[in-house]
Structure formats: structure tokens, C-alpha cells
Amino acid sequence: MARSTIRKAPEIDIDGLLGKFETFLQKKSLKLTSQRRQILEKILEMDKTHFTADDLVDQFRNQRPRVSKATVYRSLSVMVEADILEEHQFGDSYKVYELSEGRPHHDHLICTSCGKILEFFNADMEKLQDKVASSNGFHPTHHSQKIFGICAACWGKGVRS
Amino acid sequence: MARSTIRKAPEIDIDGLLGKFETFLQKKSLKLTSQRRQILEKILEMDKTHFTADDLVDQFRNQRPRVSKATVYRSLSVMVEADILEEHQFGDSYKVYELSEGRPHHDHLICTSCGKILEFFNADMEKLQDKVASSNGFHPTHHSQKIFGICAACWGKGVRS
DNA sequence: CTCGCTGCAAAGTTTTTGCACTTTA
DNA sequence: TAAAGTGCAAAAACTTTGCAGCGAG
Numbered sequence: 001m002a003r004s005t006i007r008k009a010p011e012i013d014i015d016g017l018l019g020k021f022e023t024f025l026q027k028k029s030l031k032l033t034s035q036r037r038q039i040l041e042k043i044l045e046m047d048k049t050h051f052t053a054d055d056l057v058d059q060f061r062n063q064r065p066r067v068s069k070a071t072v073y074r075s076l077s078v079m080v081e082a083d084i085l086e087e088h089q090f091g092d093s094y095k096v097y098e099l100s101e102g103r104p105h106h107d108h109l110i111c112t113s114c115g116k117i118l119e120f121f122n123a124d125m126e127k128l129q130d131k132v133a134s135s136n137g138f139h140p141t142h143h144s145q146k147i148f149g150i151c152a153a154c155w156g157k158g159v160r161s
Numbered sequence: 162m163a164r165s166t167i168r169k170a171p172e173i174d175i176d177g178l179l180g181k182f183e184t185f186l187q188k189k190s191l192k193l194t195s196q197r198r199q200i201l202e203k204i205l206e207m208d209k210t211h212f213t214a215d216d217l218v219d220q221f222r223n224q225r226p227r228v229s230k231a232t233v234y235r236s237l238s239v240m241v242e243a244d245i246l247e248e249h250q251f252g253d254s255y256k257v258y259e260l261s262e263g264r265p266h267h268d269h270l271i272c273t274s275c276g277k278i279l280e281f282f283n284a285d286m287e288k289l290q291d292k293v294a295s296s297n298g299f300h301p302t303h304h305s306q307k308i309f310g311i312c313a314a315c316w317g318k319g320v321r322s
Numbered sequence: 323c324t325c326g327c328t329g330c331a332a333a334g335t336t337t338t339t340g341c342a343c344t345t346t347a
Numbered sequence: 348t349a350a351a352g353t354g355c356a357a358a359a360a361c362t363t364t365g366c367a368g369c370g371a372g
Contacts, residue, residue, distance in 0.1 A: 033346070070338080074353085109293070138311065146306075147293065
């Protein structure tokens, strides 16, 4: 049976990311500002596989000159376009981001008790998705698959919902 | 090969729905108010497989006494709890609802060009999802799978993104 | 007659925008 | 130095809530 896998984010190289970002920005006649660089650094420093815009705003709360909320939001959009970040909408009202750099496509298992997010990749599932799309006349561009449930740890503690 | 299917919503029976709703409300010591009844009626009248809270608010715009926005939102929550409606968060910032009554579980294909939503069900996919969850120690409760792409019609018009 | 429900407007959350000023290329 | 970016505060978009009166059981 094809094994589903959980991976740890590989150690990430800021220079590689910056290079990729710069290439994108140049192509679009956009600029690599100090703020954009700082945001990228904070994303790596935080070392969270998934974070929100607000997590990032928090990082700058006690810093001056502070990077503003508006800039954080604007930069996140640019980074998503640059394929530096992936944007997800899990159950909640806010968006969740993760680095896409060096990380193959994957989907998510979300624990509805503790909020833990596990990543998985299953090749059979990917094939099946393409099959479903094309048999309905769709030309798939991307997908989002989330499986909600109770993780092993919570289940062990007796949580059942 | 297991065929994926697209279904039309079956003709829906208001009395059945109301009955189910009442049973739920009684169990929870909640009340079947005229507004809740009207909202359920409008949902059926609209005859949309997927609708938003705002679609529903619109239905009451030219009616008096008007059913308020707050009541619409509050009722949608109750109906989700009662398993009368399913709530989805597709790519956008607002929630999308659909009747769950009499409709087996299914997932969605979403056209990023025209917004069309197709439903599908694929038994192999469901099995695979359970397998992935349990092999990661998860006890799955539900899932959300969305495949984004260009539908046949848009593709025919030359849309490629 | 007691809770739960309603309408309204106000407040909450997350994200976006207008504008004068600053910075990158 | 021109075009793009920034900070700030205000606005937008969607949803929730406080409260005083209303209505279902």
C-alpha cells in the first residue's frame, strides 16, 4: 500500500528564498524593500509550519520602526503570488499561510480538539482527484483537501468530539 | 472504474424538513418561530443548491415585517446544528450553505472562472481518506475536499486560468 | 408566565484602501 | 527621480452581540 507521509519542514535557506523572491519581484517591476525582507525573516524565525497574518503582525509589535499591519497583509499577497507562500482557509474565519518553498504539495489533517495540523501526501489520492475532475469536464488547477478529526493524542485523552 | 456522479437535488419536502427541525428544537428546548419557518421556506423557494447568508437576507429585503439579518445568521447556525444545512467555506470570505437533508455526502468541483460548483461523490476517494486519516492516528469526523479548475464551458471559451 | 427569540444598531474580526510621505531601483 | 511601497487610520465585508421588548410552549 502506498504510504501517506508526514514530513518535517526541511531546514530552510533564507538566501534561496530571497533569491526566488527577488527574481519574481524584478520580473514584475516590484521592489525588495526592507520590510519585505524583515517579514520573510520573521516567517523563518517563527518556525511555525502554519501561521496567520496576525501571528506575523505580533512579531513586529515591540519593534521600531514597526512594520505595519497593512504592509504585512500586502506582503503576504505578494509572497503568495511569488509562490513563496501557500494560503489556506481552514475551518476558521482567518487565512493560514505556510512556506511553499522546497515543500512538495500536500494536504491536511486537522484535529478539531487541539487544532493540531498534520500534513500528508498520497499519490493515489492525487490521481483520483485528477480523474474525478476530468471525468466531469474540469481542467483542475489546484485543490484543497482537509480531513477533520480527533488526533491520536486527544483521542488518548478521551476526547471524542 | 468507479464513476463519479453529479446529482440534481431531489425534490425537497418542506414538511419532512420542518419535522426534523422541530424534533431537534424540542430536544434542545428551542422554539420553532415564524421567522425560522419563513427562512426554511425561502431556502426552498430560492432553489439554489448553494447560497449565502446574504442571499437569504436579500429574500426578506422587500417584505414586512422583515426578518432581520441577525435572525438569518442566528437561524443558519441553528440549522447547521440541526443537520438541516451544511456549511462550507469555499475560497472566499463568506460562508456557503446547502441543504443536507436527503443528500448524501459529496465534495465539490469549483470553476475559478465562472464560479460554477459541481458536486461529486467517489467511493474510492472516501475510502482512501479514511485510510490516510487512520494511518496517521486520526479518527476522522468529516472532511472537505475542493478541486478548483476551469469548467468545460469556460475552457471551451478559451479561458485557461 | 417563563425563557427563548427578535430587531436594531453597535461592535467584532479579519482584510483592504486612500493618502501623504518615503524608499528602491 | 519616477514608480512602487509604507504607515496610519478609516473603511469594507462578513458576522456576532447587547439589550429591551415580543412570543412560543
